[in-house]
Amino acid sequence: MSSSILRTAMGLIFPLTLLFAVYMALKGHNQPGGGFIGGLIAAVALVMVRMSHGRDVMASVMPFHPRLLIAGGLAMAGVTGVVPLLFGHPLLTSRAPYVHLLGEAIHVPTALFFDLGVLMVVVGVAAGMIFRLGGEVDPA
Amino acid sequence: MTMVLAICVAVTFGVSIYLMLGRELKGIAMGVFLLGHAANLSIIAMSGSPILHTHGAEASRAPATLEPISEHLDEQRHPLMTGVNIKQPPVLEHHEPMTDPLATIVDPLPQALILTAIVISFGVMAFLLTLLVVTSRRTHTLAIAELAQEPAPEPDGGPAQA
Amino acid sequence: MNTDLIILLCVIPLAAGVLNVFLINQRAASRCVSIASFVAVLALSMYFLLYTAPLTGADSVLVSQMGGWKAPFGITMVFDSLSGLLIAAAATVALGSYIHSFSTLDPAVERRYYHPLMQMLLFGVNMSFLTGDLFNLFVAFEVMLMSSYSLLVIGTGMKQMRQAYKYVLLNVLASTIFLMAAGMVYGMFGTLNIADLARIVAEIEADPARSLPTGFTALAVMFLLVFGLKGAFFPLWFWLPDTYYTIPIAVAGLFGGLLTKVGVYTVARLFPLIFASDGAGGISLTIQVILVVAAAFTMFLAVLGAVSQHEVRRILSIHVISQVGYMVFGIAVMSGNALAGCAFYMIQHMVVKCALFLCCGVMEKHAGTDDLDKLGGLLKRDWKLGVLFFIAAMSLVGLPPLSGFFGKMVIIRSGFGEGYWYLGVVGLVTGALTLLSMLKIWSYGYCNPTPKDGYPVQTEPKAVIAGNRPAYFGIAMLVLAALFLGFGAEPVYTVAFKAGEQLENPKAYITAVLGDEAYATAESLAAEHAEIQVDSVQGSPATTDVRTDERAGSPVLAEVATHAPAEVSP
Numbered sequence: 001m002s003s004s005i006l007r008t009a010m011g012l013i014f015p016l017t018l019l020f021a022v023y024m025a026l027k028g029h030n031q032p033g034g035g036f037i038g039g040l041i042a043a044v045a046l047v048m049v050r051m052s053h054g055r056d057v058m059a060s061v062m063p064f065h066p067r068l069l070i071a072g073g074l075a076m077a078g079v080t081g082v083v084p085l086l087f088g089h090p091l092l093t094s095r096a097p098y099v100h101l102l103g104e105a106i107h108v109p110t111a112l113f114f115d116l117g118v119l120m121v122v123v124g125v126a127a128g129m130i131f132r133l134g135g136e137v138d139p140a
Numbered sequence: 141m142t143m144v145l146a147i148c149v150a151v152t153f154g155v156s157i158y159l160m161l162g163r164e165l166k167g168i169a170m171g172v173f174l175l176g177h178a179a180n181l182s183i184i185a186m187s188g189s190p191i192l193h194t195h196g197a198e199a200s201r202a203p204a205t206l207e208p209i210s211e212h213l214d215e216q217r218h219p220l221m222t223g224v225n226i227k228q229p230p231v232l233e234h235h236e237p238m239t240d241p242l243a244t245i246v247d248p249l250p251q252a253l254i255l256t257a258i259v260i261s262f263g264v265m266a267f268l269l270t271l272l273v274v275t276s277r278r279t280h281t282l283a284i285a286e287l288a289q290e291p292a293p294e295p296d297g298g299p300a301q302a
Numbered sequence: 303m304n305t306d307l308i309i310l311l312c313v314i315p316l317a318a319g320v321l322n323v324f325l326i327n328q329r330a331a332s333r334c335v336s337i338a339s340f341v342a343v344l345a346l347s348m349y350f351l352l353y354t355a356p357l358t359g360a361d362s363v364l365v366s367q368m369g370g371w372k373a374p375f376g377i378t379m380v381f382d383s384l385s386g387l388l389i390a391a392a393a394t395v396a397l398g399s400y401i402h403s404f405s406t407l408d409p410a411v412e413r414r415y416y417h418p419l420m421q422m423l424l425f426g427v428n429m430s431f432l433t434g435d436l437f438n439l440f441v442a443f444e445v446m447l448m449s450s451y452s453l454l455v456i457g458t459g460m461k462q463m464r465q466a467y468k469y470v471l472l473n474v475l476a477s478t479i480f481l482m483a484a485g486m487v488y489g490m491f492g493t494l495n496i497a498d499l500a501r502i503v504a505e506i507e508a509d510p511a512r513s514l515p516t517g518f519t520a521l522a523v524m525f526l527l528v529f530g531l532k533g534a535f536f537p538l539w540f541w542l543p544d545t546y547y548t549i550p551i552a553v554a555g556l557f558g559g560l561l562t563k564v565g566v567y568t569v570a571r572l573f574p575l576i577f578a579s580d581g582a583g584g585i586s587l588t589i590q591v592i593l594v595v596a597a598a599f600t601m602f603l604a605v606l607g608a609v610s611q612h613e614v615r616r617i618l619s620i621h622v623i624s625q626v627g628y629m630v631f632g633i634a635v636m637s638g639n640a641l642a643g644c645a646f647y648m649i650q651h652m653v654v655k656c657a658l659f660l661c662c663g664v665m666e667k668h669a670g671t672d673d674l675d676k677l678g679g680l681l682k683r684d685w686k687l688g689v690l691f692f693i694a695a696m697s698l699v700g701l702p703p704l705s706g707f708f709g710k711m712v713i714i715r716s717g718f719g720e721g722y723w724y725l726g727v728v729g730l731v732t733g734a735l736t737l738l739s740m741l742k743i744w745s746y747g748y749c750n751p752t753p754k755d756g757y758p759v760q761t762e763p764k765a766v767i768a769g770n771r772p773a774y775f776g777i778a779m780l781v782l783a784a785l786f787l788g789f790g791a792e793p794v795y796t797v798a799f800k801a802g803e804q805l806e807n808p809k810a811y812i813t814a815v816l817g818d819e820a821y822a823t824a825e826s827l828a829a830e831h832a833e834i835q836v837d838s839v840q841g842s843p844a845t846t847d848v849r850t851d852e853r854a855g856s857p858v859l860a861e862v863a864t865h866a867p868a869e870v871s872p
Contacts, residue, residue, distance in 0.1 A: 036259060071323035078320065082313055090306040091313070092369040129266050133273055165467065172474050179481045186489030250488060253437055257481050260444045264474055267451055271470070275463055287464060 006052045017045035025119050026112075035115035039122025043130075046123070050130055058130070066128035073120025080114040145185045152178035165275070165282040169268050176261040180254045187250030303353060305364040308381040311350075311389055312429045314342050319421030329409070332417040336400060339421060343428065344393035351386040351797060362800065363814035365434070373816045374498040378434035380815060383801035384645050385431040387794075388567055391649035392431070394783050395559040395656045396424050402660045402776030403552030405769060406667065411457030411550065419456070423449035423556070430564050434815055436484050436494040439568065443480065443532070447473050450561060453553050454545065462548040469545045476531045483524040490515045497815035500575040500808045501824065507583045508827035514581035519588050522577035526569070526592060533565025535630055536599035539623045543607075546619035551663030554615070558622050559656035563648050566629045570644055574636055574805045585636055593634035598725055601627030601732040608739045614662045614672040614747065617739055618655070621698070624732060625651050631729060632713045635720050642802030643712030646795060650697070650705040650787045657694040657780035661687060664773050665747060667766050670759025674743065679752030683763045688748050690777050695740040697784045700733055705787035708795065 021041035028034025050058040064072070084093035096109040156178055159171030276282050318339035325332040354362045364381040367373060400420060407416065426446025433439050451473075455466045488494055491502055506512045531538040542562070546554045573589065580586040604624035611617045629651075632644025664687050666672050668680060681688040693704070700706030710733060717726040767774075787794055804810055812821045 036255070067323060067326070071320050074316070075320045078313070078316055082317075085306060085309070085313075088304055088306070090366050090368055090370050091309040094369060125263070125266065129269075133269060168471065172471060172478075175475070175478045176481075179478045179485070182482050183485035183488075186485045249494075250485065253481075253485065253488070256437070256441060260441070260477075263444075263448055264470075264477075267448065268470060268474075271455065271463065271466065275460075278460060278463075 003052075006048075010048060010052045014045055014049060017048070018042055021045065021119075025115060028115060029107075029109055029111065035118030036122055038115075039119040040126070042119070042123045043126030046127055047130060050134060055131070055134070058127075062127055066124040066131065069120050069124030069127065073117045073122075073124060075117070076120065077114045077117030080110060080117065083110075142185065145181065149178055149181045149185065152181060163284050165272055165284060165287070168284075169265075169272060172268065173261065173265055176257065176264075180257055183250050183254050183257070187247050305381075306366040307346075308350060308364050308366050308432065309368075309379055310346055311343055311381075311432060312379075312425055314339050314346070315421045315425040315428065319418045319425060322417040322421060323415070325417075326413065326415070329412065333404070336417050336420060337397065340393050340397040340400060340424070343424065344390060344397065347386055347390040347393060350381055351383070351390065354381075354383065354386070355797065355800075358810075360810050360814040360818070363804070363810055365814050373434075374493050374495045377438050378495060378497070378815055379432045380434035380497070380811070381432060382804050382811065382814075383797050384567070384571070384805065387645055387649050387797055387801060388431050388563065388652075389428050391652045392424065392427050392560055392563075394780065395652050396420065396556060398653075398776040398780040398783075399552045399555040399559070399656055399660060400776070401779070402555065402663065402773045403550070404772035406552055406663045406773055407550055408457055414456055415452065416456060419449045419453050420556075423453065423560075425449075427560055427564055431567060434496050436487060436496060436499070436572075440477070440480050440484055443564070444477060446561070446564065447477065450557065453557075454549055456553070457550060459548075465545045465548050468541050472531060472541050476528045479524055480528040483521055483528065486517070486521050486524075490518070490521070495815070496572065496575065497808075497812045497820075501812050501816060501820055503576050503579045503581075504808060504812070504821070504824040505827060506581055507579060508824045508831060510582070510831060512581075514579065518577075518581070519586055522573070522586065522589055523592070525572065525577055526589070529565045529568045529572075530596065531565070533562050533569065533630075534600075534623045534626055535565075535596045536603060536623075536627070539600065539604065539626075542623055543616055543619045546622070547613075547615050551615075551659060551666065554619075555656040555659030555663070558619065558659050559652040562622055562626050563629075563652055566626060566633070566644075566648060569630070570633050570641060570648075570805060573633060574641060575808050575811070578636060590634065590636075593630060594722070594725060597627050597630035597634045598728045599627075600624065600630055602728050605732045605735040605739070609735055609742070611739075612674050614665060614674065614677075614743055615659075617743060618658050618662060621736065621739070622655060624736065625655065625698070627732070628710060628713055628729060631717060631722075631725050634725065635713075635716050635722055636806075637716055637720055638802040638806035639799070640713055640716040640720070640802070641805045642795070642798040642800075643709055643716060645801045646787075646791075646798040647706075647709030647713060649794075650709050650784065653780050653783045653787065654694050654697045654705065657690070657777055657784060658698060660773065660777045660780065661691040661694060664766075664770055664777070665691075667770055667773070668761055668763070669757035670761070671757065674746040676753060676758055677747040678750035679748075681748040683752075684767060686767075686774065687777075690774075690781050691748070692744065693781050694777075694784060695744060697788060699737045699740050703788055705784050705791065708788070708791040712795075 021038045023038075024033040024041055025035050025038030026033075028037065046058060046061065049061055062069075081092045085091055092114075094109055094111040094114075096107060096111075098105040099108045100106075152174060156171045156174035159167045159174065162168060162171070272282065275287070279287060281287065318335050321335050322332045325335065350364060354364060362382070366379045368377040368379065371377070403412075403416075423446060426442050426444075426449060429442035430439055430446060433442055451466065451470050454469060455463060484494060487499070491499055493499060493502070503514070506514055527538070531541075534542045546558055549557070573593075578585045578589045601624055604620050604627060608617050608620040608624060611620060625647075628647055629644045632640045632647065634640075662672055664684075665677065665680060668683060668687075669677050671677065697704040697706045700710045710729065714726045714729045717723065717729065809821050809825075
């Protein structure tokens with residue numbers, strides 16, 4: 001399935017897709033989008049790398065083992081949820097403070113970290129699936 | 141729109157049950173996935189314009205009486221549906237300008253339910269597909285009739301390679 | 303106390319599960335983390351139970367609103383006596399079978415995410431016990447089921463895989479039905495919060511002018527189908543014996559103890575509060591007939607199956623079903639006492655059944671088989687195992703000082719008291735047949751002489767005992783817990799009766815979740831309605847006092863009736 005056209009285009013498509021994934025994940029607080037969608041889009045980017053460049057390149061693109069990505073994402077989401085408990089609020093209570101950076105007020109809800117955790121889990125699950133299930137499809 | 145949705149749900153159910161009655165695990169798995177979609181579609185049909193719950197003791201807020209939720213919805217109802225109190229599914233039929241925001245706002249909760257259900261079925265699907273791959277690697281078949289036969293001695297009792 | 307802390311019962315196993323993924327190749331560390339998590343859950347649930355024990359009314363129900371969203375809108379976690387008892391029992395069972403697995407589980411299998419999966423299973427189970435929201439219940443079920451699917455195929459042979467398909471496909475089907483039913487509940491009532499649903503149903507019941515929405519009974523039957531499949535009620539039990547027959551024994555013990563009880567728990571939680579209502583203050587006839595028939599057939603047919611089997615694992619698995627029948631019996635009677643008996647029976651059965659499965663694991667270590675024809679002489683070989691097995695088996699049968707007796711006594715007695723004498727008779731016969739099948743294992747396995755040509759696998763008794771110390775420890779722990787439930791039945795029953803009362807009378811639950819005024823409409827409507835009735839029959843006392851009269855049938859019942867809140871006995 002590996003064609004040179006796809007392989008060349010991937011240099012452009014891959015970073016753009018990842019950027020779009022991050023955009024969707026950040027947009028999710030007030031508009032359609034969110035960690036799950038962002039994660040799926042990032043996973044699509046990985047699938048395309050797997051198709052164009054093969055398994056090894058995909059493995060080198062992944063910063064961590066999928067297992068660590070899943071556990072790390074769960075841990076991140078979990079910690080975001082538990083922190084309010086320490087301050088006497090119910091689990092998952094969120095705050096939405098504004099952070100002033102370079103004269104701009106940036107909206108940083110704590111739910112953002114939860115969503116990033118979700119994103120990591122989704123990418124991890126999808127990458128793990130592609131690694132395992134795509135093993136014999138195409139030795140590229 | 142309710143009619144269209146009902147037909148969609150029925151067809152999806154029918155196809156998924158037809159697939160599940162097949163004699164190959166692949167088809168059965170596909171039927172199971174499709175069944176999840178049918179369930180999600182049917183939740184869409186349950187949702188509609190928001191029922192505003194105020195916390196307190198007003199008996200009127202309970203929609204259990206199935207009284208029309210708002211005058212507006214009553215007017216919009218399909219002629220076939222007169223006399224039947226069913227909420228309109230959250231699908232815009234025409235691209236009308238948003239004159240009355242209340243008419244176009246939908247209850248977000250069913251959609252949150254569906255998203256959660258989709259995520260869960262994603263996980264189940266991953267598991268089921270892995271199981272299928274492992275089975276076909278080991279036995280080189282996915283036909284139930286062949287799998288159901290007691291194999292002679294176990295070729296390998298070792299841990300799964302999945 | 304900060305009631306938000308109840309969520310720790312879910313957070314601890316989740317955190318331990320995540321930690322275990324990072325520790326995947328360090329066996330000792332992950333074992334320590336897991337044991338710490340089980341012990342912490344056990345200790346915390348005990349603490350909450352002791353904390354709520356002296357409280358009454360809405361105070362005795364601990365509530366945490368996730369993210370600070372008030373009840374019908376957000377997700378609610380509710381800790382009442384029933385969930386507390388079940389979580390404590392679940393943690394005990396998980397701890398026992400986990401320690402047991404140290405010596406019975408293949409180390410290669412153990413590396414395949416066994417430790418995280420155990421934690422996630424407990425996470426799912428605890429969340430289903432705690433949740434106060436129908437959809438969150440679905441999510442908790444899925445977490446539990448995903449872990450159970452994975453544990454089911456862990457370290458698999460092909461045989462195990464075939465059974466896994468059956469289990470997975472059936473459960474996915476049931477989950478889909480659950481999902482649709484939850485959607486329909488939302489379509490009908492506009493809420494998924496259990497307390498809010500109970501409030502709406504109570505208001506409809508109190509108001510003769512209103513009736514339940516069309517299709518309510520069908521919805522209830524859909525839920526019964528889903529939970530009946532998970533809980534292995536008649537006729538939805540068929541998946542259970544084959545599944546438990548093939549999996550590693552520690553996992554079988556855990557599943558046998560835990561998973562069916564989650565199904566039973568949800569029925570016990572949802573039906574008395576909401577779905578058994580006929581809209582006029584009574585119990586829907588359809589639901590009642592289904593429950594009664596399911597209880598009778600589950601008890602009786604399953605025990606016949608157990609008597610006919612000749613392999614220890616199969617006998618024990620089919621017994622799981624038969625014992626579920628007693629719990630359904632308790633739910634079918636639907637009085638506060640019967641539900642209390644059901645709660646007690648659930649926890650004692652979790653502990654005892656798990657202990658029996660674990661004993662079976664050590665028997666297999668001795669003889670290499672669980673076929674009773676090839677077993678024998680185990681008492682001489684290993685008298686300690688014999689004693690542990692005997693205590694657990696007799697607890698299951700329900701000989702008087704042991705735990706099973708107290709569970710069955712209350713259920714059967716309330717059955718006779720409330721006019722379900724036929725179920726009571728079936729229960730007694732089932733008890734006798736249970737004794738028969740347990741004595742079969744005892745006499746064939748332990749008392750018979752060792753077969754002449756030895757066991758299929760030759761083992762050295764001392765080596766087996768020395769090599770399985772963790773297994774004995776796990777079993778001993780569970781048997782001690784069973785003995786505690788037997789000899790300490792009094793304090794446990796105090797909590798169980800409270801659980802039954804909370805289930806029968808939703809006021810405490812509803813006001814705890816929704817706030818003080820939430821139940822007021824139902825109460826004022828009921829009072830108005832009662833006044834009208836009294837006026838129309840010229841103040842005859844019979845109409846207002848029916849419920850209390852019925853209850854005063856037996857001394858135990860009378861005791862609870864005195865505890866009943868004011869609005870029941872005017």
